[in-house]
Amino acid sequence: MALAIFDLDETLIHGDCASLWSAQMGRLGWVDSESFLRRDLQLMDAYGKGHLAMEDYMAFSLEPIAGRTPEEVEHLVGPWVEDFIEPIIFSDACKKIAEHRKAGDRILIISASGTHLVKPIAERLGVDEILGIELEIKGGVYTGNTVGTLTYREGKITRLMDWLDAEEENLEGAYFYSDSRNDLPLLRKVDNPRVVNPDPVLLAEAEKAGWPIHQWS
Template identity: 60%
Template sequence: MTLAIFDLDETLIRGDCASLWSERMCALAWAERAAFMQENDALMAAYGQGRLAMEDYMRFSLAPLRGRSVEDVAAAVERFVDAVIEPRIYPEARRTVAAHRARGDRLLVISASGAHLVRPIARRLGIDEVLAIDLDVADGVLTGQTRGTLTYREGKVTRLDAWLQVEHESLAGASFYSDSRNDLPLLMRVDRPHAVNADAVLSAHARAAGWPQLRW
């Protein structure tokens, strides 16, 4: 058994779940649309250019959740996944996940989005093991803050290394699928990197390194 690791946004699903959730929070009147989406789009543009401070994005994007109960947010997220995310799961992603499962590989999603989004989306693909940005909770209520190392860029490697140690797992023979230049630190750690719907920087690196490039 080897590890099959997947990024989420633009890899397993078409689009970015955090931005789509921002739209949903505006529709729920949890945030004022014009100003909130303008800031969201500016921060996501910085992400695409590899210059986002993820702490800034999480501080911004979690503000509408501050003071809301974990149960209320989870229920809203489930409805969001049903209506918005499920139709965006790539058929090729489903087939690839199924092929790894049939081979007996251990499946893991590692994402720079919040765990409140990543876990329920991963479950739609039958993947229970997730590393994502953990949200801080006090007395059953979200504080609007995060906990621990953020699973972004080198932070994905840090969190994965800790997980491997706890799980007594190895990266020997592991696959990792991602679309983003921000995941190069982890892509370069695995034996079988795959560029999926790659951005320009990742595509150039994959071409030079001879990595498979997939278009889903």
């Protein structure tokens, strides 16, 4: 049995859940749709190019839920996942998860998105274990801040190593599937890196290293 690790956005789903949730917050009237989504697009473009400070994006994207209870947000995220995320789940991703599950592998999703989004999406994929950006809760409401190491770039390794220690697991024979140059640190750390619909930088690195390249639809 090995560990099968999956990135989420643009790997398991055809889109970025944080940006899609930003659009949903516009529909809910929590933000001014035009200006908020314009800024979201600018920040996500920087993310795609590897230029984004994730702390900046999280401070921006979490501001609309500050002061709201986790229960209120969860109540609205559930239907959003059903309506907007389920239709963009890659069928090939579902097949690969099933393949690893049949092999007896332990499946983990590790994402640079907030756990308030990652957890319900993972549940729709039948995956129980996740690592994502943790949100701070005080007085029963979200503060708009994050907690601990962000699961982004090298931060994914930090959080994963802590998780491995806590679970008495290891990376022997582990797989990691990702689409993004931002995940190169973790891809280089596992025995079985797998590249999915890669961005140009990751594609070049994968071809140079001889890593398997998947085109999922």
